[in-house]
Amino acid sequence: MKKAIYILFLLVFSITTVSAQSSSVYGKVTDEETGEELLYANLILNKNGIFATGGSTDFEGNFSIPLDPGVYDLKISYTGYPHYVITDVIIKGGQGTKLDIQLKQGINPDSITVTNCSFPLIGDKELYQKELPKNTSIHGKVTDEETGEELLYANIVLNKNGVYVTGGSTDFEGNYSIPLDPGTYDLKISYTGYPDHEITDIIVIGGQETKLDISMAPGVELSCCYGCFYWIVPLINQEDTSTGKTITSEQIRNEPNKNVNELLLSTPGVSIGNF
DSSP states (O other): OHHHHHHHHHHHHHHHHHHHHOOEEEEEEEETTTOOBOTTOEEEEEETTEEEEEEEOOTTSEEEEEOOSEEEEEEEEETTEEEEEEEEEEEOTTOEEEOOEEEOOOOOTTOOOEEEEEEEEETTEEEEEEOOOTTOEEEEEEEETTTOOBOTTOEEEEEETTEEEEEEEOOTTSEEEEEOOSEEEEEEEEETTEEEEEEEEEEEOTTOEEEOOEEEOOOOOOOOOOOOOOOOOOSSOTTOOSSOOOOOHHHHHHOSOOOHHHHHHTSTTOOOOOO
16 A cells, blocks of 8 residues: 555656756757757847846757746857847747757958748748857966866856856866857856856957967865854743642752662652662
């Protein structure tokens, strides 16, 4: 009987978990000309212009990002490719929305344009491709301060005026390269086992690559609170209606007689006899 109840619980739990996680957007990101998978491309999902969630493609160019039902804008960035923006991506509850994306290499250095892509994906909505000025980016390497070892897949976030703009991650050699518009940014790096590293007022100039190599010191700084608590024995415990007495360790030390029987006999209601 217990086994049957346990199996039923597992089935209910599994169904609930699958249902909760089935709302997602997934697919593959490839090169438009060669069909080659684009590894570790950065994906950002915004809702009503506000960052909602993000992720990256794996070593086969696939991605799968769970999220709540709603309408989102998807932005994809990859080194050597213009940003790719898909607007009004509809995510339905309990369904996975498939989105295979092809990026085209090459950036027009003279203009920022928005052009229609060749195929619609969701209803009458189309993909839009945004081109940035050539080589406007921030790049570098993230390493361990003590050993010089590269930190793989460290998370990088860039904010402007306190608002999230874009992000990325280091590759398997600790390198990163994030294309973005000219301006002044704050950069934050997070990596497991290291305290967050922040760099403020980074100036990115149009048409230039801003190099920023970063060393991170391992260890996490923890702040703790300490408190000392004392319990004082009340002379009269009004809630205790029984006959008795509380003897503390301090009282025992102060007693001239340390014999246990003598101490017990000093307690009201206690008598010692042979049974």
